[in-house]
Amino acid sequence: MPSPNSSSAGNPRSVLDRQTQENATDLPSFYSPRSRPLREDDGIATSLRLDRDELCLSSITPQSISNSALTSTDDVNLPPPPPSLLSPAFTPPVTPGTTTPTLLAEGQPRGVPVDSSIPSGGCGIKRPKLLDTLPEVQCIVRARIPTVSGTEMFLHLYTNNVDNKEHLAIVFGPHIRSKSLDAPRDGETEMDRMVRGAYTGRLYPGRTKSGMVGASSSTAGDPVEEIPAPSGPPLVRIHSECYTGETAWSARCDCGEQLDEAARLMSLPTAVNGGIIIYLRQEGRGIGLGEKLKAYNLQDLGSDTVEANLLLRHPADARSYGLATAMLLDLGQKEIRLLTNNPDKIRAVEGPNREIRVTERVAMVPLSWKGKGGFRSREVEGYLKTKIEKMGHMLDMGGL
Template sequence: DVQCQVRARIPTMEGGEMHLFLYKNNKDTKEHMAIVYGDDIRSSSLDKTWENETIMNRVVRGAYYGRLEEIITDETQYTQLNAKQWARLAQQQAIAKEAWRPVSEAPLVRIHSECFTGETVHSARCDCGEQLDEAMRLMQQAGRGVIVYLRQEGRGIGLLEKLKAYNLQDLGHDTVAANLLLDHPADGRTYDIANDILKDLGLSEVRLLTNNPDKIEQLEAFGDIKVVDRKSMVPQSWSSSPPLSHTPQSTPKKELDRYLAVKVTKMRHMLDLPTSI
């Protein structure tokens, strides 16, 4: 089971916004998340009424409807809301809740595993950062969608073991062989928590952004979520014929191409290999 602990609005540098939902679960101690675009997608566990909670308690944990108004006009007001502010907040919530309608069409969904090296330090060993950015761009463009962000670093082996695998890759092993040499599976990720999060968000049908058939198979095996469409995530470097170059500048791309090719040839990823590889 999963329970959404808090939701918060996140404005983006591109001018859009999303809501970040943080989850706890009974399977591990990690804080998995959902990045949600669109006001029609809500968490059933977050929306439940907690014992003895006030309207302000619900606001603080993000279980409010609509968009919050700035009712605090005096920045020195550190006490509770006054009667007029309470009334205004209660009225705003009542109107917003009445106007809310649940999701009616299958949204874009990306099930994404944490990748410190690809997302934070911009490693050229993988395309994880690029995939996350592209999923966010597509969902912001569509106005709705969900990225389930799982804390499954290194295909489930963790950052420590992932960095060890990098050293083996520098000896010439590919990503699959490196994991196996460290006594790890080629891909140890599971998607039961992702399934539970999507259920909590009220989704039974999704349009999945993925090249990985294992994600589709695992997700549909639970019997709760139907993948009604799959959207490919073509790497930017593969979207057109890459230049045949052996200059030093091509070294990062060579490493990325090798990583991507292994996903196609050894992990069944649904991508067409460029003729230059």
């Protein structure tokens, strides 16, 4: 095997790398920046390929991370990353007290059944602080978004009575609709309804009627939208805004990767029950972008993510999920499959009176742990380690 400082010209390995880059990844084009699949001779690639569904952190050792330091023929002269922060004996916990996971259609993520009404229901040991009453929300506009992966989704923009932020619901599937958006409003015309997204079917040049029941003019003659009935609850991701991870390509967290992966799972042809990403504008686990950047500096000084927040006199996690519950109810959802590694989020999303029931928890496993590209860095390893050890996050490695 050539040394990291040797030339890659004419090297069979570089030819294999180019072929692997072109052929091995099956991720859609909206992943940015595009991830690089692991090589055959990377330290952990063999074990990933042999049994990736049972992969756990115990197979990722400092030596294996060091062996996988080479990233491309363009950066062979870069030094290897620091040793892994994860102990060879460290294995992330899995959901306790649950039955055999349900296997859906091919390509769909496996869900572990959960029940927050019983202590052993796999919903965390914390008692999240819940609002006495849910916030009032209203969807004020909806628009169809064709994505670069070839699928379509509907972006819903919500206002509420508890903050001045505009929260979003990214909806996959035509059968999921907003009650507050579809409700008729005094004095509006059919064009008003179509412009704010309260229509059925698709818009097209020259269309004059919204097709909604209760609209101001007759719907006779409008095309009828045939929507397949769902066979179960949709897959739901409650995602908090992360400018650094989603826009600035930060390797301190995996938020951007999680958002992309949630969208990919919900846009699969087998996702017949649709999907919803509730995008909450609560940057930095609720402390805001400015304080989050201060926390990054504290992390560079030696603190982990939890310690940095506490040193800034913030809670370890200042987020609230009452808005997510209210938005899901507005979208007509009473039962959901929740895509999360945080079991405490289950009870928080269900609402003060269990207005919504989470029937299954679906693990969000980092892509690099499954041998499907992704990325590694010293910072993200420390970030994931802290979430598991100090915040109770769980992973079911066979979940995808």
